[in-house]
Amino acid sequence: MKEPVRKTKHPYLVGVAIACVVGGYFHLVSKEKKFPEPGPNLEYDISELLEIDEVETAFEETGQIVPDFDEAKALETDADGNLYISGKNTIAVFDRAGKETSRIAVDGTPTCLELAPNGQLLVGMGDHVLVLAPDRSPLATWTDLSERTHISAIAADEENVYLADGGSRIVLRVDYDGTVLGSFGKADEARDIPGLEAPSAHFDVAFDNDGQLWVVNPGRLGLERYRDNGDIVTTWYRPDVTRLDSFSGCCNPMQIAFNSKGRLITGEKGPVRIKIFEVTSGSFEELVVGSSAFHVPQQIGDLVVDSSDRILVLDPRKKAVRIFEQTRTDLARKEAAE
Amino acid sequence: MSERKKLDRRDFMRTAAAFSFTGATWMAVGQKAEAKYWQLDPAKCTQCGRCTTHCVLNPSAVKCLNQFDICGYCDLCFGYLQPGSRDLDTGAENQLCPTAAIERKFIEAPYYEYKIHEDKCIGCAKCVKACLVFGNGSFYLQIRQDICINCNECSIAKSCPSDCFSEVPESDPYMYLTGDTYLAHPPA
Ligand code: SF4
Numbered sequence: 001m002k003e004p005v006r007k008t009k010h011p012y013l014v015g016v017a018i019a020c021v022v023g024g025y026f027h028l029v030s031k032e033k034k035f036p037e038p039g040p041n042l043e044y045d046i047s048e049l050l051e052i053d054e055v056e057t058a059f060e061e062t063g064q065i066v067p068d069f070d071e072a073k074a075l076e077t078d079a080d081g082n083l084y085i086s087g088k089n090t091i092a093v094f095d096r097a098g099k100e101t102s103r104i105a106v107d108g109t110p111t112c113l114e115l116a117p118n119g120q121l122l123v124g125m126g127d128h129v130l131v132l133a134p135d136r137s138p139l140a141t142w143t144d145l146s147e148r149t150h151i152s153a154i155a156a157d158e159e160n161v162y163l164a165d166g167g168s169r170i171v172l173r174v175d176y177d178g179t180v181l182g183s184f185g186k187a188d189e190a191r192d193i194p195g196l197e198a199p200s201a202h203f204d205v206a207f208d209n210d211g212q213l214w215v216v217n218p219g220r221l222g223l224e225r226y227r228d229n230g231d232i233v234t235t236w237y238r239p240d241v242t243r244l245d246s247f248s249g250c251c252n253p254m255q256i257a258f259n260s261k262g263r264l265i266t267g268e269k270g271p272v273r274i275k276i277f278e279v280t281s282g283s284f285e286e287l288v289v290g291s292s293a294f295h296v297p298q299q300i301g302d303l304v305v306d307s308s309d310r311i312l313v314l315d316p317r318k319k320a321v322r323i324f325e326q327t328r329t330d331l332a333r334k335e336a337a338e
Numbered sequence: 339m340s341e342r343k344k345l346d347r348r349d350f351m352r353t354a355a356a357f358s359f360t361g362a363t364w365m366a367v368g369q370k371a372e373a374k375y376w377q378l379d380p381a382k383c384t385q386c387g388r389c390t391t392h393c394v395l396n397p398s399a400v401k402c403l404n405q406f407d408i409c410g411y412c413d414l415c416f417g418y419l420q421p422g423s424r425d426l427d428t429g430a431e432n433q434l435c436p437t438a439a440i441e442r443k444f445i446e447a448p449y450y451e452y453k454i455h456e457d458k459c460i461g462c463a464k465c466v467k468a469c470l471v472f473g474n475g476s477f478y479l480q481i482r483q484d485i486c487i488n489c490n491e492c493s494i495a496k497s498c499p500s501d502c503f504s505e506v507p508e509s510d511p512y513m514y515l516t517g518d519t520y521l522a523h524p525p526a
């Protein structure tokens with residue numbers, strides 16, 4: 001007698017069950033976990049804040065100068081329309097057409113440049129100042145200027161040289177021998193001086209066309225006008241990220257310069273914007289160029305205005321000096337501002 | 339006897355050679371096999387928000403850090419405040435961080451310190467983007483190695499749009515910002 005063999009009634013069910021177990025295992029092992037995409041609560045949307053500069057402007061980018069050296073950082077112009085660009089171990093001079101005409105070798109990367117009325121070229125080298133004679137031979141080095149010197153800008157008249165010292169957050173007044181005659185910018189309630197706030201160890205100084213010294217207070221997002229003795233004459237601050245007639249961010253404007261008509265040109269970082277203001281009142285006049293012409297966010301290296309009122313902006317991302325010129329006169333300035 | 343002595347010496351030499359070889363191999367392999375951990379490069383990060391949502395851990399192992407030597411200690415801190423908030427105070431309605439993980443502490447006029455409480459941080463990068471656009475860019479994201487379980491394949495790495503993730507050696511498991519990071523951002 002044959003042993004009874006137990007046969008399943010539905011052999012295909014076993015197959016299905018095995019397939020399910022194996023399939024399920026691979027499903028569990030291999031299935032990618034689905035993650036939700038970040039919702040609007042997790043998004044930092046700056047589109048509305050960028051839209052404020054979408055206005056027509058009277059200016060256009062008309063050219064670029066691309067230096068062939070690294071670390072381009074500072075600009076200066078002279079009365080003949082020549083442009084000085086500093087970079088690693090060098091200062092190159094370009095004529096108005098953008099052709100390089102000469103080079104001056106320096107030891108290090110200059111942080112700022114200033115042509116003094118006596119023809120000397122004052123070169124900020126971070127913790128010291130290098131003085132080049134009118135023939136551009138080295139004349140002197142000014143050291144031991146402050147405790148934590150970082151020279152980010154220089155403005156010079158016939159008698160004094162003013163050094164924006166971003167490291168110590170003060171303005172140093174020195175003579176042409178490099179002797180420190182005084183400093184100002186520290187908070188002083190008795191004299192109504194709020195104190196310079198320089199969150200990024202950088203601020204700018206410049207003379208207006210009447211010879212008045214203006215100092216940027218970047219942390220307060222505005223300008224202060226000082227006397228020689230450090231007294232404040234006037235101030236205006238425009239902190240508002242939502243308005244075109246104000247400055248955005250925690251510390252702006254990064255750069256200032258004056259054109260031949262005495263109008264103040266400002267350069268902001270973050271969303272880069274170049275604007276024109278009436279300097280005494282701080283009233284906004286017009287936009288030169290808005291953030292769409294630059295990467296967002298980015299810094300600007302330096303900003304100068306040449307003898308024919310072209311605005312030259314050192315763009316560190318493009319490694320180029322970008323030239324902006326007024327090409328339209330039909331735009332009502334106030335209209336553009338609104 | 340002499341035969342046996344010979345064999346012993348040879349055996350000894352063979353064994354010694356085998357041990358030296360094995361030891362050298364073990365050391366070489368051991369040195370190469372330094373543990374690797376996932377980390378993200380803050381200079382490449384475009385603050386997309388996926389570090390919050392795509393980590394297998396909840397809350398994410400990615401946290402925000404403040405590099406104090408770059409921080410401006412600004413009164414008007416965009417990493418801390420909602421854009422456009424007019425009152426510079428610590429009211430919840432003014433704070434940008436969705437979990438109130440950032441503490442604002444007065445240091446001396448006019449400077450404030452911004453400290454991240456990592457236990458509250460979900461790695462959303464809102465503050466990182468805000469500080470980068472409107473400030474000095476001192477906030478940045480990092481995978482906290484003491485929290486991360488070091489997945490075989492980091493699930494954030496797989497979805498990161500900016501290719502920020504790589505495996506780093508155990509001896510150097512973090513990537514810090516440098517002063518030039520702000521400018522070193524890749525072109526858009
Ligand atoms: S996924 Fe990449 S780009 Fe997005 S926040 Fe994380 S590191 Fe930055």
Ligand code: SF4
Nearest residue numbers: 435459460462463465
């Ligand atoms: S905003 Fe986001 S990344 Fe910044 S501290 Fe808060 S939770 Fe962390």
Ligand code: SF4
Nearest residue numbers: 393394486489492493
């Ligand atoms: S390895 Fe895993 S735990 Fe670590 S960050 Fe990536 S997904 Fe999160």
